[in-house]
Amino acid sequence: MRYPPRHKESTRARLLELSGTLAKKDGFASTGVDALMAAAGLTSGAFYSHFRSKSELLEAIVESELGRSLELLTGKTNEQLVVVLKSYLSASHVDDPAQGCAVTSLSTEVARSSLQTKQVFERMMVAMKDELSKHVSGHSAAWVMISQMVGAVMIARAMASEQSRNDLLEAVMQQCQEMIR
Template sequence: MRYSANHKMETREKLLASSAVSAKKSGFSTVGVDGLMKAIGLSGGAFYSHFSSKDELFKAIVERELAQSLDRLSGDGAMDSMKLERCLKQYLSMSHVEQPEAGCALPVLGAEIARSDVQVREAAQTWICRLHESWARILGSDSLAWAILSQCVGALVVARMLVTPQIQRDVLKSSHVEISRRMAEQGLD
């Protein structure tokens, strides 16, 4: 049976999307190649026509997810402090805590990225630095951009570790209040 010219690209995109959701829900290392392929209705053997290894897939997931995060969190360059504030409010929300598969990859995959080979970490660094640069332009401060980025990711990690929704909300609100205070000090309120 012959497949369309786009079939391989479409299958690869399905595999990336499905694997990203799986990785953000359960961790990347917990699912094998057979499980990843089964999720899109294909056999494990078909995996190798798209990626040479599971590590190559992970690098592609990291690049894809962080590119999407950059797009959501910095936009097309027309970002201003009000839009950044809206993004931060959405990032530090209970829906983001409760739906890791639909949000930023850093809080859920950060530890796996840190344990990965240098190519994965370099890919992550590229996208994280692009986000930092976008925020630094808006904030007028490299160090504040790093601090806010770290605060957001850390707050989400801590909130997801907790079980009581009210305590989770307290973590998110405290982080948002502190970030807003720092932005106001920069004259960005």
């Protein structure tokens, strides 16, 4: 072998990290294979020794990105969770999609993707709902909380003024806190 044994998996991990960031920023459809590989310091031909197709990449991004989000929700006290939620509903999260939650950035594209990708997405969302349900009054309340958090960040990002963004984010944060008590 001309490359060290761990080379392939580390390159793959690097591509996942990088493509996740690019897709959250510009959209998955607008993230070209050429541009991704160039950003990784490679050429486009090498992409296909890591992923069979671009749609397989989306599936891997969803697994990787939502897995990380799930970790952020896991094993928290109520107080710790409130800190996480405040960070989620913050201006800095709204202003920096690239470092933020993939559900908010990519779910419309997941909705248009393969069944497999949707299954991965669902598995992760259900796990997040189960985790949140430990802090609120049941599974229904957990679904409601997830929906309003994701919806709020999405809508805030598409509105122009700081005023409207803040009104929206504060309203939802207050509601989340009431649900946890």
